[in-house]
Amino acid sequence: MEEELILAGMAAIMRKSEEFGDDGGAFRLGDVWVVVTNDMLVESTDVVPSMSPEDVGFKVVTMNASDLAAMGAKPGFFAFSAGFREGDAEFAKRLFRGINEGLERYGMNLISADTNNAKELVVDGVAIGFAKNLLRRSKAKPGQLVCVTGELGRPLSALLVELKGFSAAKSVRERLMEKLLRPVARVEEGLRLSEVVGCAIDVSDGLVKELKAIASASGVGIVIDPARVPVCDEVREFCEENGLDVSEVAMNSGEEYELVFTIDREKLGELDFDFAVIGRVVEGEGVWVEEGGKRVEARDLSWRHFSDWFAG
Amino acid sequence: MEEELILAGMAAIMRKSEEFGDDGGAFRLGDVWVVVTNDMLVESTDVVPSMSPEDVGFKVVTMNASDLAAMGAKPGFFAFSAGFREGDAEFAKRLFRGINEGLERYGMNLISADTNNAKELVVDGVAIGFAKNLLRRSKAKPGQLVCVTGELGRPLSALLVELKGFSAAKSVRERLMEKLLRPVARVEEGLRLSEVVGCAIDVSDGLVKELKAIASASGVGIVIDPARVPVCDEVREFCEENGLDVSEVAMNSGEEYELVFTIDREKLGELDFDFAVIGRVVEGEGVWVEEGGKRVEARDLSWRHFSDWFAG
Structure with a gap:
């Protein structure tokens, strides 16, 4: 459904930033590009039985750090919103541990977080990074x-x-x-x-x-x-x-x-x-x-x- | 569960940004505070029957714009990740329309978006704003x-x-x-x-x-x-x-x-x-x-x- 949705629905959103639609979006502040990416992980579609809660946490950071990497940005900050099944506090603690491992790995600091109850595990990660030159998927040239x-x-x-x-x-x-x-x-x-x-x-x-x-x-x-x-x-x-x-x-x-x-x-x-x-x-x-x-x-x-x- | 989780779990996340834990987080870039907030809406806990998909979309923007307002920040950019039930394309389109109404209302541009399949509707909104002076919940003084x-x-x-x-x-x-x-x-x-x-x-x-x-x-x-x-x-x-x-x-x-x-x-x-x-x-x-x-x-x-x- 993802492609169909993005095509049909996103057309309804007229207010897009100038740098939208790559691995992340970006805006300039002084001489720096601030790059923003977000990527959500949903239990029923993205989590396999072998994954530990720590793996899930680490992966959410990796998914987003990778989008920064693809834009040529140095990771700076991370935010997440998580929905946990009722009573999943132990799972949540271990997931947070995995997120922390990811932050260590990529040198990011947590800037904002939100937790909720939900019918299945959902974790949305947000990464903010800084780039001098943006890498873009639109810049390939014949001969390269x-x-x-x-x-x-x-x-x-x-x-x-x-x-x-x-x-x-x-x-x-x-x-x-x-x-x-x-x-x-x-x-x-x-x-x-x-x-x-x-x-x-x-x-x-x-x-x-x-x-x-x-x-x-x-x-x-x-x-x-x-x-x-x-x-x-x-x-x-x-x-x-x-x-x-x-x-x-x-x-x-x-x-x-x-x-x-x-x-x-x-x-x-x-x-x-x-x-x-x-x-x-x-x-x-x-x-x-x-x-x-x-x-x-x-x-x-x-x-x-x-x-x-x-x-x- | 929210408080319990935040207390127990967040302690595991050692790498926090200096400005963390208010309505949003913030970092300085030049002479500007860049304020980041995220807030997730989950169908089973946050959506009542009377809400139209447009209402849900508008509300996700409002929730986050409000966190920026509480930090004294001017809204700049918005990002969201959404999980939709399989086959919910029409709902999604209408939700996107509501998000666009929110962006118009608060003068924000969409900078990044991610859509997924999930067992229930979840929409995580992220807002980025800019402040000269941060408003903080820690600054109340006796006599005020x-x-x-x-x-x-x-x-x-x-x-x-x-x-x-x-x-x-x-x-x-x-x-x-x-x-x-x-x-x-x-x-x-x-x-x-x-x-x-x-x-x-x-x-x-x-x-x-x-x-x-x-x-x-x-x-x-x-x-x-x-x-x-x-x-x-x-x-x-x-x-x-x-x-x-x-x-x-x-x-x-x-x-x-x-x-x-x-x-x-x-x-x-x-x-x-x-x-x-x-x-x-x-x-x-x-x-x-x-x-x-x-x-x-x-x-x-x-x-x-x-x-x-x-x-x-």
């Missing part, structure tokens, strides 16, 4: 390379194991779960990127979805070499064992909190962190995968696509 | 007068009619409901107050609760003359008809979004809006009502107190 930090595929693989009974050896399962339960936002990388490039987005919904957002906002096409999308051994092993296409898994795995960015080739040397070049920006539109000289449109695959694979 | 804007009692009376079957003539009922459904934040009054006084709070949980917050944060006592608490004719009529104590209703009615402030007597003339002097700040502690020379501790009465009155 497309890059991504870290590796992709673990959260989706972990969900298939956790919720759908896909098989994985214990050590593989642990490594997959690690990133689902405790993803970390690429805050330092985002800050460095803001000094070198203009376009970035974080991988919260899956690489293909994020690339489509860049392509559409920038008015460009993107061509990906799926063999270059970085994947760890455990995801490879998991996909092999379960008959899944490893690059399909990697390119549709969400909650990764890796950063995707575009960069002029001659600037590659200015980045002092690990990343992979996975494709290039071209004239045109859409997101494409190119293998053996053949170019086909990248498939934005839903969770159902992968879970049905198993059922079939 | 205690004042309040507008009149009190309508929202609680309306809830008793709407949810508990208390009786009210149609015209009375309409006037009571008006403030429950479409309360308005005292933004202009808050801005003016920030130039004249140091201490304010908004009436979201009821006058007695707010006065206790001021007394405890400021280390003072407060004495109220209940006969001076402003009440409209319809609340008087409603209380008479239902055998309720009118000042008890007025002093425990929440979601009023009036501003309570303390002020030196000689500065009263500097305020160019309507308000009532209802009491004074004294040395000591606690909140007291004084009638006919007798002083008794003010009762912070729960919703149950009033609804049971009816059942009994």
Whole structure:
């Protein structure tokens, strides 16, 4: 429902700030951009059984810190509103502990908080950061390379194991779960990127979805070499064992909190962190995968696509 | 559960900003205070049947604009995260319309938004404003007068009619409901107050609760003359008809979004809006009502107190 809602409903909201609709919004104050993001976590759709209350708390901070990173902002302050089921005080305490771990990790301070009773757990996080130069999804230019930090595929693989009974050896399962339960936002990388490039987005919904957002906002096409999308051994092993296409898994795995960015080739040397070049920006539109000289449109695959694979 | 949670859980969050725990938090940027507030509305606890989706949207903006007003901040930006029941797209559109009405009313622009599926409606609003001087609940001083804007009692009376079957003539009922459904934040009054006084709070949980917050944060006592608490004719009529104590209703009615402030007597003339002097700040502690020379501790009465009155 999310896309439909945003399209239909947001049109009713005429009063939007000038910088609205990226990973976060922003306004200028003196010579600083103040970046604001908010991201809500809902128990019935976002929490898996293996997550501890501390994991939930940490993740809400990470989700929001990652949006700041994708805008090139240094984390400053965090706020949250939480709804707890009646009698969930112990859960709440542990969740707060996880939030505090997140604040420590990203160097943020709590500026406001609100707690309520609700029928299920909901935690809305708000992050405020500061940027000299904003990274925007609309700034990709034909001729640039497309890059991504870290590796992709673990959260989706972990969900298939956790919720759908896909098989994985214990050590593989642990490594997959690690990133689902405790993803970390690429805050330092985002800050460095803001000094070198203009376009970035974080991988919260899956690489293909994020690339489509860049392509559409920038008015460009993107061509990906799926063999270059970085994947760890455990995801490879998991996909092999379960008959899944490893690059399909990697390119549709969400909650990764890796950063995707575009960069002029001659600037590659200015980045002092690990990343992979996975494709290039071209004239045109859409997101494409190119293998053996053949170019086909990248498939934005839903969770159902992968879970049905198993059922079939 | 709210108080218990905040006390027990918040202690686990060590990383708090310097200005935390008032109606909102704040940080300085150059010579400006950036004020941040967030306030969540949950269907099962905060929404009554008569509220339209537009009312809900407008109220979420008002709740947060009111917190800015209580800090003396000019509203700037608004963000929200919403969880909707599956298939609630029409509701969502109308809620967004109400949010837009709120943004128009308070001169704010939307800076960030997130929508999700959830088991019940939850809307978390976030407001960002700018202040030259912060109003704080900790700044009341013995000798000052205690004042309040507008009149009190309508929202609680309306809830008793709407949810508990208390009786009210149609015209009375309409006037009571008006403030429950479409309360308005005292933004202009808050801005003016920030130039004249140091201490304010908004009436979201009821006058007695707010006065206790001021007394405890400021280390003072407060004495109220209940006969001076402003009440409209319809609340008087409603209380008479239902055998309720009118000042008890007025002093425990929440979601009023009036501003309570303390002020030196000689500065009263500097305020160019309507308000009532209802009491004074004294040395000591606690909140007291004084009638006919007798002083008794003010009762912070729960919703149950009033609804049971009816059942009994």
